[in-house]
Amino acid sequence: MKFSLSWLTYYLDTQADLDTILKTLNAIGLEVEGVENPAEKLSGFKVAKVLTAAPHPQADKLQVLTVDQGDGNPLQVVCGAPNARAGLVGVFGVEGAVVPANGMVLRKAAIRGVESNGMMCSTRELELGDDHDGIIELPADAPVGAAFADYAKLDDPVIDISVTPNRQDCMGVMGIARDLAAAGLGVFKPVDVPAIAGDYPCPVEIRTDDPAGCPAFYGRVIRGVKNGPSPEWMQARLKAIGQRPISALVDCTNYLMFACGRPAHAYDLAKLSGPVVARRALEGERMTALNGKDYALTPDMTVIADDAGVHDIAGIMGGEHSGCADGTTDVLLEIAYFTPEHIARTGQALQLTSDARTRFERGVDPAFLDDALNLLTDLILQTCGGSASEVVRAGEPPVARRNFSYDPAQTLKIAGVDLAADAQHAILEKLGFEVSADWAIAVPTWRRDIDGAADIVEEVVRIHGLGNVPSTPLPRAPGVAKPTATPDQLTERRARRAAAARGLSEAINWSFISEKEAASVGGGDWTLANPISEDLKVMRPSLLPGLLSAARRNMDRGAASVRLFEIGRRYFRAEDGSSIEKLTLGIVMAGEKSPRGWQTGKARSFDAFDAKAEALALLGAAGAPVANLQMFGEAGGNYHPGQSGTLRLGPKTVLAEYGVLHPALTKAFDLGGTVVVAQLFLDAIPAKRRTGFMRAPYAPPALQAITRDFAFLVPEALEADALVRAVKGADKKSIVDARLFDLFTGAGVEPGMKSLAVEITLQPGEKSFTEEELAGISAAVVKAAEKLGGVLRG
Template sequence: MKFTLSWLRDWLDTDADPQSIADKLTAIGLEVEGIHNPAEALAAFRVAKVLTAEKHPQADKLQVLTVDDGSGEAIQVVCGAPNARAGMLGVFGPPGAYIPGSDLTLKVAAIRGVESRGMMCSARELELGEDHDGIIELPDDAPVGTAYIDYAGLNDPVFDVNVTPNRPDCLGIDGIARDLAAAGIGRFRPRASAALPGGFEPDPKVIVESGSGCYVFWRRVIRDVRNGPSPDWLQQRLKAVGLRPISALVDITNFFSIDQARPLHVYDVKKLKGHITARRARAGERFMALNDKEYEATPDDCVIADESGAIGFGGVIGGESTGVDENTTDVLLECAWFDPAAIAATGRRHGIVTDARARFERGIDPMKLSSAIEDAAQMIVELCGGEASEPRISGEFPAEGYPNRDNVVPYRPARLAALAGIDLPVDEQRAILGRLEFLALDPKDGESWLNKGQQQELVEKYDPASYWFVRAPTWRPDVDGEADIVEEIARIHGFEDLPSTPLERGDGVARPTATRTQLMERRLRRTAAARGLDEAVTWSFVSEKEAAAFGGGDWRIANPISEDMKVMRPSLLPGLISAAQRNLNRGASSVRLFEIGRRYLGDSEHATLGLLLTGDRTSRDWQTGKAQDFDAYDAKAEVLALLDAAGAPTANLQVFPDAGPTWHPGRSATLRLGPKTIVASFGELHPRLVAEHDAPGGTVAAEIYTDAIPAQRSAGRARQAYSPPALQSVVRDFAFVVPSDVSADALVRAVRGADKASITSARVFDRYLPKDGDLSLAIEVTLQPGDKSFTEAEIADISRRIVAAAEKLGAQLRS
């Protein structure tokens, strides 16, 4: 929700500065994401007078001007605007000023041999409009030398507020102003609606069908309007909050959507075919919407239709066929109230996001219909001329359910201290509720806004000595119980005053303990960070396309935030790929990320650690001196280190080639405990996946399936004392010529199995493949003596057994 300071002051009488307003908004639960003043970019521009205008000696379409910018100096400017002339006032930019519309910074320059020390600017060059036929012309009374942003009233900060879904009233500036006034920032300025006399019955008629999703449809027809551009003040306000001015009629409806959270719609009466009906769509109905997209409605959608068929989704978007344009003379103004659930479902079903949908689906004030249509009709007549009809209403609100126009909440003032820890006198609580326009009634009062039957029913059910009856205003559909009343009082009083009170520990409560999974994740997190990986936290939701690329998504979101978040992730890699790409786009040369989270597969969620390496390695190639890319072995090294930290039996892991369709078929593998239990997958991503998802080139990744790591067997919780071997170990190297179908892992396992009692480790430390010859693998074997040192004969015997074990696989000791 965006609004300007001047627009806020239409509803709020305050002299508070922008930062104080922003601080108070955040304090009362309306988080300000930013304050931006577009006028700051135009601070250098001044109101200036053209003293002389002479033809350029070297160019027919240029003039040489002398300009007075209030400094007392005549400044020479070369200008190509056809309307530039002596005596006119305009906007001057001196050298050093940045021209946003042209994306250039002014400097002293020679233009066709004549020096120019600045620029007289057009509206488009300052991004104040589309006019570029000439420079801005100001009235004769514009003060020369004044900053243009002050003269034009452009110095108007824009607030960007994150409105939570439970506060539909704050999608209007009036609702934000009301909250600020209640919190002590200024005084709220209610706006009285004056009835606009009507001279005729509105035609066409409107029919609201039961069960359509539309309950109430107010309408007025205004004849003989002129739908030209809206006035500058209205265009300026809409552009400040990010809306594009279209025409006076459309701009008026957009104004009320921001001003009062009240969406409106206008139809060109002459384009309508017969009467209007709010109903459920019929199978196969299609219409072209105002966003230039065609939609096929479903029987679950509420549509506004005429005799030709559907002409728009009610409360979501209107149709192109009945939209207003510069030729519109008669307009029908709609001010309706729709079922919020139906609006939300239609918007999600068709992927339509509009300001109207955002407000209707959260629940707008049902009692603002009559005043809104009067205000809007009044503005249309003032800006576009014409004659208004009588206002007429079709349909009615449901007898029960939402909207509850008489929302009464039984409230105990003592609950404030119990729930929020704030001890406020009852008079102060009542005063805060009153400032928010909540009406708090003591049940013992004789006269009230409750009817006698309702009052008697509440008094019989709730103790009059303990309870108040609080009626929430109609623009607060989120207030439902005592806790909501407590929240309202606490936030206006000040969340910063809530005491920090620790919970009492009951007798016999054990000390907090962490589960095995939690302890494992802590070790993994510390180890990954110690190895130079940065932790990432990414969304658990992915798009259908991303889910399909990583095995398919079994868990679908019933109410997704967007099309890119419809499926619970089957892998952690999509989020890490996106995070890596963002880092590289912002100048990172090397990205090393990991994330600990959950994958969501058909049976359940699975604890997983994902890691990704891309960009330059810190080491450089010893031959070229250039930075090296990561490869699958880097990912494998990280996986083995992390598995070791997690307590996995890494010595028993087997490497199986080809990790599946997500991975490169020749540069990936899995680590398994036996043929079925996959503990980790690692390697390069599949080239097809890299291309489809714009993954960084040279990316390697891995996933460790932590829920597949077996629990460690331990006789007790105490850590065993460190007991190093008493005797020095012996290291021997062996080089084998290996057949092409024998993996390095199989060779290492065979070597280690040659003498399990004496061989404590074996690893490949070199790989040699000549241009014309067989593959050679060099293995380092560590022998550990027990109670006595090895003799030369014992070492020779173990060596023979190692060679024999390798030969069983077809390997031969290299000569």
């Protein structure tokens, strides 16, 4: 919600400076997101007068001007505006000024051989409008040499606050002023509502046939209006908050919405036919809205229609056909109350947002219909003239006030704030609550969010100042605290700490990715109907797209080596249509693993074995039985053929996949060189069995272990992991470890075969191995290899 400081002080009589206002807004829960002063970007622009204008000697469409900027030293300026002429008073940008529209810094320059100092400016260049046909023309009596921002009264800071969904009353400047006054920052000045009885009966029948979606529909006609530009003061306030002035009639409705938080609509009476009715849409009805888009309506949506058809998606957006134009002379004003939940469902179904929807779905003040209609009528009569009819009131708004009994001691009990009863009474009354002597409280109609004593405590504490709430530790229960983390949380915690300890940097990405990114990893099961943006539309089926995008951003900024990890969830659809979330740890490594060294003079890139090493280490840290893992080749289409693998418990339970990223994906994410990735499926790690509270005592072996080496010729297609596992299982009692230490192909090895060398570690028990025992173990190892097609090399 944006508003200018001058607009705020129209409803708030205060002497507070800007910094105090900003601090108070934050203190009472209206978080300030930004402040912008239009005068700051116009600091280098002055009111100036053109003294002479002559044709440019080298260009037909340019003129050479002599410009008086008020310092007694006229400057020569080259200008191409068709309205530039002697005697014109306009806006001049001095040397060094920055043009707001394009960021260009004005310098002394030669244009077609003629020196030019500064620039005469158009409204578009100063971001004050869309006009770019000529330079700004100011009144002849404008003070030459004065700062343009001061002359145009643009020194008016614009404040942008974040309004939480429960604070619908602060979706208008008047509600914000009321809160600040309650916080002691001045006196609230509510708007004066004129009583406009009407000069004649309303000539249009108005009714509501949908009391569930539109409980109340008020309207009146104004005849004889003259539409045109709205007053400068109104345009200035709307422009300050980013609203483009359209016409007096439209601007009046927008002004009411931003000033009082009350959306309204004006129809061109000449474009209506028959009664104007709030009703449900008919099957197959369509409407072209003011944004130029066509919408298919359904019978659960409330619309405003006449005999000719639908003119308005109720509470969200008006129709293109019946909108007010320059030639409009008679208008029908609409002030209605729409059920918030109904507006929210319609807006979500149509994926249509608007300022009106934002307010109606939060809940506008149901008691503000008559006053709002009179305020809007008064604005139009003052701006456009005309004669107003009597008001037609169809339906009844839900104006019943809620009442609660309240004990001032609850602020201390619930919030820990000891505030005197009279101070609480004053705060509540300033906020619009009615407080009786026995503390029976009537909630104002504009506070839909107040639903009990706890909410009243929140209001008191909020205005008293959230920073004034003391920090009070919770009472500690006696004894040893019970663990609160779940096994999954402990697994995630161990994995995160281990990844960081291994030099990986944690990335935190959205759980949503674009459709293009999802398609690159096989597509996602869940597509959002109402996404934040088109780039965040699909619930991610993989962590890789987010990590690869993060890697690209880092490398674009000059990072020579990128090592990232992320712990998050992937999202899938079950056969019964329910959602499945899988906890996953993703890794991406790109660039240089190590810089150029003196040995080779070359940098070393990451490879598939680096990804495998990280996967094994982090699986071990997460509690997976690493010693029992089996390695299977080819992790899928996201990986480079022949340079990937999976780690499994048995053939079906996949705990991790790793390898070199497929070149197509590397190109899709605009990454250069070799990129290696891994995904660890933490949800697939089997839970540990509880065997008791005591660990077995550590008993180191009494005798030293010994090693033996074996080299086997095996089929080229045989995976090394299969041979190592077979060798290790040849004598489970004596062989405690086995590892591959050499791979050889070439001279001496026949085609289709390869040589694999394995080192086994033997651990004797109570006595050393005899020669016969060692020979038996060796024979068992050779026999295990032979079952896989291996032959002991001579």
